[in-house]
Amino acid sequence: MTVAALGFMPDRGSDTPIFEQICAAIRSRIRSGALAPEERLPATRALATDLGVARATVVTAYEQLMAEGYLRSRRGSGYTVCAMGEVELSPAEETYPAQDLTEHPPLSLEAGEPDMRLFPYRAWAKCVSRLCRTRPEEMLTGCGGFGHPELRQAIATHVRDWRGIPARPEQILVTSGATEALDICLHALARQGGTVAVEDPGFPPICNFAEAQGLRVRDLFVDAQGAEVPTVGDGTGVVVLTPSHQYPLGGAMSAGRRQSFIAWAAQAGGWIIEDDYDSEFRYAGHPIPAMAGVDAQGRTVYIGSFSKVFSNSLRMGYIVAPDGLVDVLGTAMSAKGARASSMPQAALAEFMHRGEFYRHLRRVRRVYAERHRNLVDRLRRDFSDVGHVQDHHAGMQVVLHLRDGLNDQKLAQSARAHGLGADALSAFCRGSAGLNGLILGASLNDLDEQEEALERLRRVISSTEKSPPQERIFRT
Amino acid sequence: MTVAALGFMPDRGSDTPIFEQICAAIRSRIRSGALAPEERLPATRALATDLGVARATVVTAYEQLMAEGYLRSRRGSGYTVCAMGEVELSPAEETYPAQDLTEHPPLSLEAGEPDMRLFPYRAWAKCVSRLCRTRPEEMLTGCGGFGHPELRQAIATHVRDWRGIPARPEQILVTSGATEALDICLHALARQGGTVAVEDPGFPPICNFAEAQGLRVRDLFVDAQGAEVPTVGDGTGVVVLTPSHQYPLGGAMSAGRRQSFIAWAAQAGGWIIEDDYDSEFRYAGHPIPAMAGVDAQGRTVYIGSFSKVFSNSLRMGYIVAPDGLVDVLGTAMSAKGARASSMPQAALAEFMHRGEFYRHLRRVRRVYAERHRNLVDRLRRDFSDVGHVQDHHAGMQVVLHLRDGLNDQKLAQSARAHGLGADALSAFCRGSAGLNGLILGASLNDLDEQEEALERLRRVISSTEKSPPQERIFRT
Numbered sequence: 001m002t003v004a005a006l007g008f009m010p011d012r013g014s015d016t017p018i019f020e021q022i023c024a025a026i027r028s029r030i031r032s033g034a035l036a037p038e039e040r041l042p043a044t045r046a047l048a049t050d051l052g053v054a055r056a057t058v059v060t061a062y063e064q065l066m067a068e069g070y071l072r073s074r075r076g077s078g079y080t081v082c083a084m085g086e087v088e089l090s091p092a093e094e095t096y097p098a099q100d101l102t103e104h105p106p107l108s109l110e111a112g113e114p115d116m117r118l119f120p121y122r123a124w125a126k127c128v129s130r131l132c133r134t135r136p137e138e139m140l141t142g143c144g145g146f147g148h149p150e151l152r153q154a155i156a157t158h159v160r161d162w163r164g165i166p167a168r169p170e171q172i173l174v175t176s177g178a179t180e181a182l183d184i185c186l187h188a189l190a191r192q193g194g195t196v197a198v199e200d201p202g203f204p205p206i207c208n209f210a211e212a213q214g215l216r217v218r219d220l221f222v223d224a225q226g227a228e229v230p231t232v233g234d235g236t237g238v239v240v241l242t243p244s245h246q247y248p249l250g251g252a253m254s255a256g257r258r259q260s261f262i263a264w265a266a267q268a269g270g271w272i273i274e275d276d277y278d279s280e281f282r283y284a285g286h287p288i289p290a291m292a293g294v295d296a297q298g299r300t301v302y303i304g305s306f307s308k309v310f311s312n313s314l315r316m317g318y319i320v321a322p323d324g325l326v327d328v329l330g331t332a333m334s335a336k337g338a339r340a341s342s343m344p345q346a347a348l349a350e351f352m353h354r355g356e357f358y359r360h361l362r363r364v365r366r367v368y369a370e371r372h373r374n375l376v377d378r379l380r381r382d383f384s385d386v387g388h389v390q391d392h393h394a395g396m397q398v399v400l401h402l403r404d405g406l407n408d409q410k411l412a413q414s415a416r417a418h419g420l421g422a423d424a425l426s427a428f429c430r431g432s433a434g435l436n437g438l439i440l441g442a443s444l445n446d447l448d449e450q451e452e453a454l455e456r457l458r459r460v461i462s463s464t465e466k467s468p469p470q471e472r473i474f475r476t
Numbered sequence: 477m478t479v480a481a482l483g484f485m486p487d488r489g490s491d492t493p494i495f496e497q498i499c500a501a502i503r504s505r506i507r508s509g510a511l512a513p514e515e516r517l518p519a520t521r522a523l524a525t526d527l528g529v530a531r532a533t534v535v536t537a538y539e540q541l542m543a544e545g546y547l548r549s550r551r552g553s554g555y556t557v558c559a560m561g562e563v564e565l566s567p568a569e570e571t572y573p574a575q576d577l578t579e580h581p582p583l584s585l586e587a588g589e590p591d592m593r594l595f596p597y598r599a600w601a602k603c604v605s606r607l608c609r610t611r612p613e614e615m616l617t618g619c620g621g622f623g624h625p626e627l628r629q630a631i632a633t634h635v636r637d638w639r640g641i642p643a644r645p646e647q648i649l650v651t652s653g654a655t656e657a658l659d660i661c662l663h664a665l666a667r668q669g670g671t672v673a674v675e676d677p678g679f680p681p682i683c684n685f686a687e688a689q690g691l692r693v694r695d696l697f698v699d700a701q702g703a704e705v706p707t708v709g710d711g712t713g714v715v716v717l718t719p720s721h722q723y724p725l726g727g728a729m730s731a732g733r734r735q736s737f738i739a740w741a742a743q744a745g746g747w748i749i750e751d752d753y754d755s756e757f758r759y760a761g762h763p764i765p766a767m768a769g770v771d772a773q774g775r776t777v778y779i780g781s782f783s784k785v786f787s788n789s790l791r792m793g794y795i796v797a798p799d800g801l802v803d804v805l806g807t808a809m810s811a812k813g814a815r816a817s818s819m820p821q822a823a824l825a826e827f828m829h830r831g832e833f834y835r836h837l838r839r840v841r842r843v844y845a846e847r848h849r850n851l852v853d854r855l856r857r858d859f860s861d862v863g864h865v866q867d868h869h870a871g872m873q874v875v876l877h878l879r880d881g882l883n884d885q886k887l888a889q890s891a892r893a894h895g896l897g898a899d900a901l902s903a904f905c906r907g908s909a910g911l912n913g914l915i916l917g918a919s920l921n922d923l924d925e926q927e928e929a930l931e932r933l934r935r936v937i938s939s940t941e942k943s944p945p946q947e948r949i950f951r952t
Binding site for chain 2: 138176
């Protein structure tokens with residue numbers, strides 16, 4: 001159908017966000033039959049131009065309607081109307097149409113992606129509007145080099161209450177996300193040409209950052225207790241760890257191993273960078289305090305992020321510097337140039353001050369816990385012939401360790417071709433003892449979408465030609 | 477006086493920003509005599525706590541009142557009330573009280589600082605409120621990896637109209653400021669261990685960024701035509717230039733020298749990074765088109781920034797990639813992780829779309845032109861015994877080249893101790909032929925403040941012990 005035939009113009013004076021207005025208009029036209037099953041909707045770009053809104057607004061509306069089962073998308077043919085009650089996707093289809101480089105919506109089961117449909121847009125907009133009305137200057141000034149004062153205060157309270165780190169606001173440096181934080185810490189703590197030890201498997205960009213700074217990288221094998229501890233005197237100056245929730249395997253480092261790392265740092269004069277990327281999502285048992293709260297020597301620098309718990313596109317993370325490192329890290333940050341924008345800082349400070357942040361965090365924790373539970377259960381029930389799963393009761397992803405004969409990279413590739421964002425575990429390994437598994441995101445999709453995605457994954461696995469059996473070491 | 481004695485509470489329901497309410501309350505109490513001359517105002521922190529506002533809000537209010545002549549500040553004794561009509565500052569005083577590391581308000585005559593009192597807070601707040609009301613999701617999503625689609629469109633139009641670069645939106649990559657843009661370009665264009673050539677004098681952080689990436693740095697001497705051109709085959713792979721307005725000297729590169737650089741790039745297979753940090757501020761003559769608009773070979777990457785023309789703390793800059801480099805630069809940007817926040821991008825897109833950005837830009841251009849004119853005139857009239865000035869009719873700073881016998885670093889140091897943010901030109905030189913001058917900011921202070929600051933500078937120069945005469949080469 002043409003754009004004109006949609007016969008709808010958004011009401012900019014209304015309190016209802018435009019994407020919701022678009023959703024409502026299309027929903028009612030589908031229900032009334034004005035839009036028939038299999039009818040094509042206007043292209044996002046054309047509709048956006050006609051309505052005078054950003055294309056992102058139309059994409060958000062269409063995605064919402066897809067999630068609700070009103071629309072489906074086919075590669076190359078845009079969005080079409082589903083028959084009412086029809087299940088959204090058939091095997092050979094992708095969840096999202098091919099798009100620009102500029103807009104990559106996540107694929108189903110993509111790991112580490114928050115479900116932005118849960119984002120409290122209205123509460124956020126209310127806080128921002130209040131700022132606009134009363135203190136507009138705060139969005140533009142007053143952040144200093146190290147962050148908005150009230151936000152630093154709020155973060156200090158957050159890490160004390162949620163992570164057991166007794167930090168003062170002066171120890172908090174606000175960054176444009178965890179990667180900038182990591183960049184600053186490596187720059188400040190590693191000697192030029194020195195050695196940084198990282199977990200294997202681990203987060204691949206860490207090695208790139210380190211190597212781009214001219215640092216040598218060595219791998220720390222991860223066993224059931226966590227990463228192995230470097231030997232004092234082997235030249236390692238800095239270790240980067242994910243003790244709360246090993247990335248990507250998912251386990252927590254044992255208390256004994258934590259103590260060994262702290263002892264190593266004290267003896268070797270080394271530094272620990274604790275990358276605590278999603279520790280707010282622990283669904284059972286006692287919370288595990290951060291190493292930075294336990295390390296009395298002050299040799300652990302803590303990195304936190306709002307990307308997972310809140311929004312990746314606001315670009316906000318932070319460093320909690322031990323007292324003795326505030327100056328060193330602050331100087332490194334100044335030398336590289338502060339990159340966190342003042343505007344979302346002021347807004348987030350207000351959002352935390354009003355209690356909205358914790359309201360949201362409690363909500364997504366509850367939702368993600370349910371999704372995580374469902375994913376683990378379904379994998380155990382229906383994929384036991386494919387591999388096995390360990391339940392760490394935490395985080396935003398689950399690893400399905402594949403049995404011999406299945407090749408994770410091949411599987412991940414076919415899965416992607418079918419709209420599934422599964423990552424191959426072996427792609428996160430640097431050493432020789434490769435692992436073989438699929439990393440599946442537990443946070444992005446609701447339970448129905450998860451069921452549907454797992455059915456698709458099942459079909460992908462069945463149809464993928466089996467690779468010749470290889471010797472694999474299972475490590476979890 | 478105590479906080480309580482101020483007897484004022486802000487009205488959060490009012491349309492008047494709180495800092496203006498604070499200003500109004502204090503102004504009326506000074507006019508009525510309730511606050512007497514020499515009386516101390518509450519400390520910013522204490523007042524902020526009592527009013528339940530950010531300290532930045534109180535600092536903004538106090539600074540506004542200082543600018544209006546109601547208050548003065550003395551080191552260590554906070555803000556006090558001026559006798560009505562009294563001139564604000566006496567010689568040994570600083571403009572700003574000693575503050576946290578976290579809040580460094582600029583000193584008088586600090587170079588490269590926009591005057592945030594000119595910032596259109598209300599218009600900005602109105603745009604943001606409109607976004608909150610109608611499209612809140614746009615502040616949180618839809619920026620993709622390379623920037624908000626409408627902002628990329630607006631920037632493409634901006635560089636076409638203002639800088640003569642015929643760019644499409646796909647060529648625009650939005651960054652968290654010019655330094656991130658520079659980091660990405662160096663990462664993408666320089667070979668590991670390769671050589672980057674920079675202007676001497678130049679912007680010192682460029683060398684730090686390059687060296688932090690393991691690159692060799694060589695200096696390009698700047699003569700009256702601009703930077704010297706490297707010889708083809710000397711190993712230089714990338715040059716970083718400020719052709720519109722040499723930093724910090726201020727001249728524009730000659731047309732012939734531009735052509736020589738473009739020819740060098742084509743012959744040597746080299747790349748030009750054009751750092752166009754404040755080219756919107758050209759006050760006389762024809763605008764000089766960007767090199768990126770002239771280079772038909774597509775070997776010039778353009779870096780622009782909103783820090784100077786708009787706000788430094790929003791953290792926004794951009795890259796205009798030649799067609800052949802869009803993929804390379806986009807990949808480098810993705811590898812390092814996008815750092816520009818979605819929220820100010822959506823707001824700035826709306827601000828540009830509504831024409832507010834150009835209303836503001838025209839206004840500050842007019843104001844800065846007058847301040848630049850005044851600074852050049854006053855330096856020529858009253859400082860001719862101290863040194864000389866070249867008028868480039870452009871930019872946010874003026875260089876006072878000092879005569880022999882005056883040492884710029886010593887002078888800059890004493891100036892800082894007297895609340896003047898003058899930089900020593902020699903600190904921007906890397907090669908042996910050091911320059912000797914003071915870099916004075918022309919944008920931060922209004923004409924009265926400028927007059928006052930120059931009187932103070934005069935006294936600093938008179939009282940500074942003369943350094944022994946040295947041989948100096950004047951280059952402008």
